[in-house]
Amino acid sequence: MEEYIDRVLISKEELGKRVVELGAEITRDYEGKKILVLGILKGAVPFMADLIREIKLPLAYDFMALSSYGVSTQSSGVVRILKDLERSVEDVHILIAEDIVDTGLTLKYLKENLRARNPLSVKVVTLLDKAARRKADVTPDYNGFSIPDEFVVGYGLDFNEEYRNLPYIGVLKQEAYEIN
Numbered sequence: 001m002e003e004y005i006d007r008v009l010i011s012k013e014e015l016g017k018r019v020v021e022l023g024a025e026i027t028r029d030y031e032g033k034k035i036l037v038l039g040i041l042k043g044a045v046p047f048m049a050d051l052i053r054e055i056k057l058p059l060a061y062d063f064m065a066l067s068s069y070g071v072s073t074q075s076s077g078v079v080r081i082l083k084d085l086e087r088s089v090e091d092v093h094i095l096i097a098e099d100i101v102d103t104g105l106t107l108k109y110l111k112e113n114l115r116a117r118n119p120l121s122v123k124v125v126t127l128l129d130k131a132a133r134r135k136a137d138v139t140p141d142y143n144g145f146s147i148p149d150e151f152v153v154g155y156g157l158d159f160n161e162e163y164r165n166l167p168y169i170g171v172l173k174q175e176a177y178e179i180n
Helices: 012-028 045-052 105-115 174-178
Strands: 005-010 035-041 059-068 080-083 094-100 122-130 142-146 169-172
Touching: 012 045, 012 122, 012 142, 035 045, 045 094, 059 105, 080 122, 094 105, 105 122, 169 174
Parallel strands: 035 059, 035 094, 094 122, 122 142
Antiparallel strands: 005 169, 059 080
């Protein structure tokens, strides 16, 4: 599996340190409030699991699954909800946990969808921000790392459902997705 990794972009240690910092920042900003951390399946699961352990506040969590990629490396721009929330979010502070904000099209759709459900607030924490590919006017409220326009995998991010279990963020060699 690792023969298709060009290089490690963000190490396991760097990820751990930044998640602790994000948890402290979120704890400070939401002091005295209850929040719902909304994980976006499947990629955000490792990040969200680590992050919620660093948020020192009462919280609940839930998941949504959205798709705009299929098995491609490029977003189609058409967002589909594959799994919706299991609870009402009316009068709740929502913190969307994303693995990566890329074009922003999925996130824009999701924020609009959630705002229509009357939450108290909707904010976004992302592990990775790839602003060079942005097509929608969205900016994460909390950002782990800004990254260049390269195809990355690991720590939840995949290519064709593989590589999610890598403990770091790696740049995938182009030949890996050209042969698949």
